[in-house]
Amino acid sequence: MTDTEETAETYDPSRYERPSVTVDVVIFTLIDRELHVLLVRRKRWPFEGYWAIPGGFVQMHESLEDAARRELEEETGVRDIYLEQLYTFGDPDRDPRTRVISVAYFALVRADRQRLRVSDESLDVRWFPVRAVPSPLAFDHDRILAMALARLRSKLEYTTLAFELLPEVFSILELKHIYEQIFGEKLDKGNFYRKIKDAGVLEETGLLREGRGRPTRLYRFRRDRGDGQFVFRWREARIDSGESQERDLSS
Amino acid sequence: MTDTEETAETYDPSRYERPSVTVDVVIFTLIDRELHVLLVRRKRWPFEGYWAIPGGFVQMHESLEDAARRELEEETGVRDIYLEQLYTFGDPDRDPRTRVISVAYFALVRADRQRLRVSDESLDVRWFPVRAVPSPLAFDHDRILAMALARLRSKLEYTTLAFELLPEVFSILELKHIYEQIFGEKLDKGNFYRKIKDAGVLEETGLLREGRGRPTRLYRFRRDRGDGQFVFRWREARIDSGESQERDLSS
DNA sequence: TTAATTAGTGTCATAACAACAATATACCGG
DNA sequence: CCGGTATATTGTTGTTATGACACTAATTAA
Numbered sequence: 001m002t003d004t005e006e007t008a009e010t011y012d013p014s015r016y017e018r019p020s021v022t023v024d025v026v027i028f029t030l031i032d033r034e035l036h037v038l039l040v041r042r043k044r045w046p047f048e049g050y051w052a053i054p055g056g057f058v059q060m061h062e063s064l065e066d067a068a069r070r071e072l073e074e075e076t077g078v079r080d081i082y083l084e085q086l087y088t089f090g091d092p093d094r095d096p097r098t099r100v101i102s103v104a105y106f107a108l109v110r111a112d113r114q115r116l117r118v119s120d121e122s123l124d125v126r127w128f129p130v131r132a133v134p135s136p137l138a139f140d141h142d143r144i145l146a147m148a149l150a151r152l153r154s155k156l157e158y159t160t161l162a163f164e165l166l167p168e169v170f171s172i173l174e175l176k177h178i179y180e181q182i183f184g185e186k187l188d189k190g191n192f193y194r195k196i197k198d199a200g201v202l203e204e205t206g207l208l209r210e211g212r213g214r215p216t217r218l219y220r221f222r223r224d225r226g227d228g229q230f231v232f233r234w235r236e237a238r239i240d241s242g243e244s245q246e247r248d249l250s251s
Numbered sequence: 252m253t254d255t256e257e258t259a260e261t262y263d264p265s266r267y268e269r270p271s272v273t274v275d276v277v278i279f280t281l282i283d284r285e286l287h288v289l290l291v292r293r294k295r296w297p298f299e300g301y302w303a304i305p306g307g308f309v310q311m312h313e314s315l316e317d318a319a320r321r322e323l324e325e326e327t328g329v330r331d332i333y334l335e336q337l338y339t340f341g342d343p344d345r346d347p348r349t350r351v352i353s354v355a356y357f358a359l360v361r362a363d364r365q366r367l368r369v370s371d372e373s374l375d376v377r378w379f380p381v382r383a384v385p386s387p388l389a390f391d392h393d394r395i396l397a398m399a400l401a402r403l404r405s406k407l408e409y410t411t412l413a414f415e416l417l418p419e420v421f422s423i424l425e426l427k428h429i430y431e432q433i434f435g436e437k438l439d440k441g442n443f444y445r446k447i448k449d450a451g452v453l454e455e456t457g458l459l460r461e462g463r464g465r466p467t468r469l470y471r472f473r474r475d476r477g478d479g480q481f482v483f484r485w486r487e488a489r490i491d492s493g494e495s496q497e498r499d500l501s502s
Numbered sequence: 503t504t505a506a507t508t509a510g511t512g513t514c515a516t517a518a519c520a521a522c523a524a525t526a527t528a529c530c531g532g
Numbered sequence: 533c534c535g536g537t538a539t540a541t542t543g544t545t546g547t548t549a550t551g552a553c554a555c556t557a558a559t560t561a562a
Contacts, residue, residue, distance in 0.1 A: 017311050018269040060268050060350050064341035088339045088354050089313035103339050213508030214558040463529040464538025
């Protein structure tokens with residue numbers, strides 16, 4: 001029945017063969033106004049030379065989320081980041097070596113905080129524009145990435161997640177650009193201004209940024225307001241977050 | 252890096268200590284117009300005598316979903332049911348025996364298809380009204396159940412999931428009752444009729460069910476229409492499915 | 503000083519929809 | 533056949549969301 005129920009009188013951990021468990025973290029960021037994902041190039045069999053989503057083993061003492069944060073930091077040096085569990089992939093043959101169950105997370109990091117470092121476990125680490133990701137990726141990572149993108153799209157529609165991709169201060173049009181990027185459709189400028197302002201999640205900084213035309217007013221995200229439950233949507237239809245239906249999720 | 256990457260030249264499965272992996276399945280059904288969840292009573296330590304969400308070990312050859320379906324069938328004898336991955340729980344100390352990572356699923360079964368059987372692994376198996384679930388449950392199962400309920404609520408708002416709880420033929424007011432049950436609020440009869448009919452997901456059966464008043468027209472769910480992508484919503488606000496933010500979705 | 507460029511506001515018509523009211527249908531029991 | 537009960541259905545109305553689009557504002561470059 002529930003976890004580790006057994007028939008024997010006492011519990012014997014060796015009675016069951018155990019799978020390996022890893023966490024993989026799909027890390028998104030915004031570079032030059034474009035959505036990028038972090039990939040590492042594998043050094044060894046299997047999928048030697050293939051690009052893959054960063055990840056690693058879950059250690060016995062750490063929670064799944066802690067493992068994800070640890071991997072994240074080991075790969076990128078980034079901390080205090082938006083992190084959310086995505087889905088768990090456990091097809092018996094997804095790894096040719098042995099049974100590996102992978103708990104996938106997805107993370108959003110701010111463009112202005114990256115400092116990549118290549119660990120000695122891999123050949124290379126790079127940001128790829130999501131529109132130009134090498135294909136195929138190692139293992140079932142194409143599928144993981146696809147699901148992460150679907151989830152991201154989905155959640156932008158009813159959360160304030162977009163702010164996690166922006167620097168501390170930003171303009172409204174920059175925010176609009178993120179939505180356009182990720183939804184893949186143009187949004188009306190006027191309607192966007194109205195909606196975002198009515199939402200009350202922006203805090204005016206008083207700062208201006210000069211450019212070619214009229215200077216841009218810069219805002220800060222008000223974390224207190226609606227960070228959690230707040231909802232605003234740009235389209236009616238929803239593509240879910242997860243699989244068949246969950247895809248599709250939510251989350 | 253990605254799954255099971257290691258420093259050694261060849262892969263050695265014994266190098267890493269492995270957690271146990273289980274699937275737990277939160278199974279909902281509708282009995283007497285009320286939402287119920289299936290629980291089993293534990294026979295042994297730990298949490299002997301406590302009620303718990305049914306589940307069991309993932310075997311090496313089966314996928315996670317297969318494992319969930321197997322457990323589902325072992326507990327209820329039910330197959331061909333709505334099944335969706337919920338979340339993976341992996342706190343290091345959630346099971347006092349050893350490190351156990353549990354992939355939770357949630358399932359919806361039709362009220363008219365149940366035939367419970369008590370496995371010899373447990374003392375008892377019962378349907379509990381979700382409003383009257385024994386507390387606390389074993390392990391972290393309160394949390395799992397709470398998340399399953401949140402997900403169910405969330406998904407009713409933008410999917411046709413409610414139909415999975417109904418028998419083959421049903422009346423519109425029965426459908427309305429499910430929404431009221433799960434949302435915990437009354438819906439307007441007129442608006443409900445309008446919305447559900449306009450949605451075009453119902454197929455008239457021609458059957459009537461006689462009662463005290465005017466006989467009830469019975470319908471069937473049109474699986475072809477909108478089973479996947481179709482969206483209709485009853486309220487604006489969304490409570491998500493998962494945790495902090497995953498609080499889904501979703502999804 | 504004018505054109506170009508980017509930022510930001512206002513207005514309007516429509517669609518969605520919640521709240522509420524009213525009516526029609528069918529059966530029952532007396 | 534009449535009142536009661538419950539289902540089934542159709543308005544009606546006011547509010548809100550929002551899509552389309554025109555307009556105004558502030559700055560730089562020529």
